[in-house]
Amino acid sequence: MGDKTSTHPGAAGRAATVDHPSSVRNVVLVGHSGSGKTTLVEALALASGAVNRAGRVEDGGCLSDYDEIEHRQQRSVQLSLVPVEWDGIKINLLDTPGYADFVGELRAGLRAADAALFVVSAADGVDGATRMVWDECAAVGMPRAIVVTHLEAARADFDGMTETCRTAFGGEDPDAVLPLYLPLYGEAGADGHRPVHGLIGLLSQRVYDYSGGGRKERDPESGELPLIEEARNRLIEGIIAESEDESLMDRYLGGEDIDIKTLIGDLETAVARGSFHPVLAAAPAADGSKEGLGTIELLELITGGFPTPAERETPAVTTPDGKPRPALTCDPAGPLAAEVVKTSSDPYVGRLSLVRVFSGTLHPDETVHVSGHGLADRGHEDHDVDERIGALSAPFGKQQRTVTKVVAGDLACVAKLSRAETGDTLSAKDAPLLMAPWDMPDPLLPVAIQAHSKADEDKLSQGLARLVAEDPTMRLEQNPHTHQVVLWCLGEAHMDVALERLRARYGVQVDAVPHKVSLRETFGAKAAGRGRHVKQSGGHGQYAICEIEVEPLPGGSGIEFVDKVVGGAVPRQFIPSVEKGVRAQAARGVAAGYPLVDIRVTLLDGKAHSVDSSDAAFQTAGALALREAAADAAIHLLEPVAEVTVLVPDDYVGPVMSDLSGRRGRVVGTEQSGAGRTLVRAEVPEIEIGRYAVDLRSLSHGTGRFHRSYARHEPMPPQLATKIRAEREKPENGG
Incomplete structure (x- = not known):
């Protein structure tokens, strides 16, 4: 790992054939937007021989930014898989978006991976969101390494960034975060900036020089070794502290020179089990050469230090009806258990499902059982069906390269799964299983939409269904109170991409309209009303008179109807008609057109005609009586109030509480929630928090x-x- 000789890259342009989990590494790249994840993936693909020097796959097409929306927005908006091969090992690189709106894609990548590369910019530092993802990985023991990019920036500082990472990621043990190499700087330019043109291996004490195009290994010059002595000693002590050989530290402190092979073996063990997190530097080649700075070293770390899928715990499984099943292992001969981690639509192939196989082996054209997935509240129906899958392929840019099987631990795309959605489990049809789902963030930014034209209206329902099937972080709501179609998203960028996909992929043009909250009306005090519906102008007439009293009730009471008619003033058969008319008018509202709630309506008296009275007449009279009562009463508008819990670092508690108060909110309490984080509880009118998902992100960085x-x-x-x-x-008055 970094102290080995360079290995030969895998054959370019072929989908790697994998027969055993030991030949696979699944690595997710994590980092804030602009940290250089996609550039790093391309550099690794180039160094491994998967792409040519122009950054294109052998059969044409770009490796990255091939999605039309990504190209237009110039940022990653979805999880992408780039498989490369190094030293006989297939490396599935899972590139995730860095923007917070696409955290669902990040979580899918974390689910599919067995290790994580945290990509940080030497010029920008580590943001709070990246720290939170680090903590999530730590909680499940996922192995992690750190890659420092943008070393060419004028204000880049590798040493300073390493210390930042030790503070941000090291927690109580900063010596678990240490560099494996130090940058080798060239002469300062006119602006004073010293370019990095090589790396010095701290363990091997060898120099890996990238200055002449490509990677050349040499002995250090006399002035270079003293630069690394302190960092080398710290690294060796950090590795030994994680060693399973408890005598190693005593031997080292006693002056014994520990064998480098022993150190590398202990380093790889500590990295694989997630107790040591090496820091590396990487940069794409600027001179047209294949090997960018640090790319070979990083590939060696991934293949030598990151765990195989068989070394990671497999998610728990049950039967589709919830009965427990024995824990699975990553065994190609075991029962089939795979999971859809991403769903997308290809204009030529149709729906494609990116699948991680956790147990068993998946073959093309076999029938599997689809189970899942508990997101009915977001418009995703549960599945419990058999489906015949189509071809299996390995994605590479726009290309899909056919594979003959997918063994436990590997990832591939499955065609023609028309029912399966992201999060669903694929298993044997005669032994169906259901995997415990991964956590998905709640979409909390509403956007109300309507079809742009009649032609769009005809396609809207199907387009929305396909859109939501691809993205479990999106919720589709058809609000029965406001009669709006609402897409709940994670943020404005998420919303923009959703609407663009509707237009570009599914040919549906929609317009965003103001989102409405479900307001209500109620009486502020007791009132009386008389409804008189009398029409006798020849032929069969209409005759109904009723007198009612309306009084307010406590919130949540709904509508009560009480009959206090005496003496048969309103015949028995027409009393339900009065109630029906009252309730129909209440649903339409009496002041601003919002449903009327929390009242008691008492029918006191009325009159009927032996011939002209009817069910319809008394319904109309009941509605008129309620409207008359409302005309002489104070009608209050009721707004929905939400219980809001906000989890923020302690530094932001004051600003968050102040902001909530400014939204007419009532803070009802706070409590500690882990080290350095506070949970704020409040009650806030929903009309004030329509954009809170966006505003909180800005407020709390x-x-x-x-x-x-x-x-x-x-x-x-x-x-x-x-x-x-x-x-x-306004519309009624021509405004």
């Missing part, structure tokens, strides 16, 4: 998380109610 749930409806402040009534009346 991407480190805040919140959850909302409906609590109740409460009276709206009079001045706001007056404003909303006025806006409601």
Whole structure:
């Protein structure tokens, strides 16, 4: 690992054939937007021989940014798989978006991977969101390494960035985060910046020089070794501290020169089990050569230090109806258990499912059972069906390269799974299984949409269904109260991509319209009303009179109807008609057109005609009576109030509480939630938190998380109610 001789790259342009999990490494790249993840993937593909010097696959097409939306927005918006081969090992590189709106793609990558490369920019540092992902990986024991990029930037500082990483990621043991190499700097330019043109291996004390195009190994010059002595000693002590050989530290402190093979073996063991996190530097080749700075060293780390899939625990499984099943192992001969980690649509192939096989072996054209996945509240139906899969392929840019099988531990794309969605489990049809799902963030930014034209309206339903099937972080709602179609997204960028996909992939043009919250109306005090519906102008007439009393009830009571008619003033058969008319009018509203709730309506008296009274007449009279009562009463607008919990680092508690108060919120309590983080509980009107997903991210620099749930409806402040009534009346008045 970094102290070995260079290995021969895998054959370019072929989909690697894998027969055993030991020949696979699944690595997810994590880092903030602009840290250089995609550039690093391309550099590794070039160094391994998977692409040519122009950065293109052998049969044409770009390796990255091949998606139309990504190309247009100039940023990654989806998880992409790039398989490369090094030293006989297939490396599945899972490139994830760095922007917070696409955290669902990141979580899918974490699920599919067995180790993580955290990519940080030497010029920009480590953001709070990256620290949070590091903590998530630490919680499940995922092995991690750190790659420092952008060393060519004028303000780049590898040593300073290493110390930043030790502080941010090391926790109580900063010596678990140490560099394996130190940069070798060239002469300073006119601007004072010293370019990095090589690396010095701390263990091997060898220089890997990239200055002449490609990688050349040489002995250090006399002035170079003293530069690494302190860092080398610290690295050796850090490795020995993680060694399973407890005598090693005593021998080292006693002056014994520990064999380099022993150190490398202990280093690889510590990395694989997630207790030591090496720091490396990498940069793409700037001179047209194949080997970018640090790419060979990084490939050696991945193949030598990162674990095989067989060394990682397999997710728990049950039967589809929830009965426990024995734990699975990563065995190609075991029962089939695979998971759809990403769903996409290809204009030529159709739906493609990126699948991670955890147990067994997947073959093309076999029938599998599809189970999953508990996201019905987001518009994703549960599945429990058999499906025949199509071809299996390894993706590479726009190309799909056919493979003959996918063994436990490997990833591939499956064609023609028309029912399976992201998060679903694929298993043997005669022994169906269901994997425990991974956590997905709640979409909390609503965007109401409507079809742009009649032609779009005809295609909207199918387009939305396909869109939501691809993205489990999106929720589709058809609100029965506001009659709006609402897409719940993770942020504005997520929303933009969703609407663009509707247009570009599914040919559906939609317009975003203001999102409405479900307002209500209620009576502020007791009132009375008389409904008179009398029409006698020849022929069969209509006759119904009723008198009612309306009084407010506590919130959540709904509508009560009470009959207190005496003496048969309203015949028995027409009393349900009055109630039906009252309830129909209440649903339409009596002031601003919002449903009327939390009232008791008492029928006191009325009149009927032996010939002209009817069910329809008394329904109309009941509605008129309620409207008359409302005309002489104070009608309050009720707004929904949400229970909001906000989890933020302690540094942001004050600003968050102040912001919530400014949204008419009531902070009801705070509590500690782990080291350095606080949970703030509040009650906030929903009309004030429509964009809170965006605003909290800005307020907390991407480190805040919140959850909302409906609590109740409460009276709206009079001045706001007056404003909303006025806006409601504008269309009617020609405004």
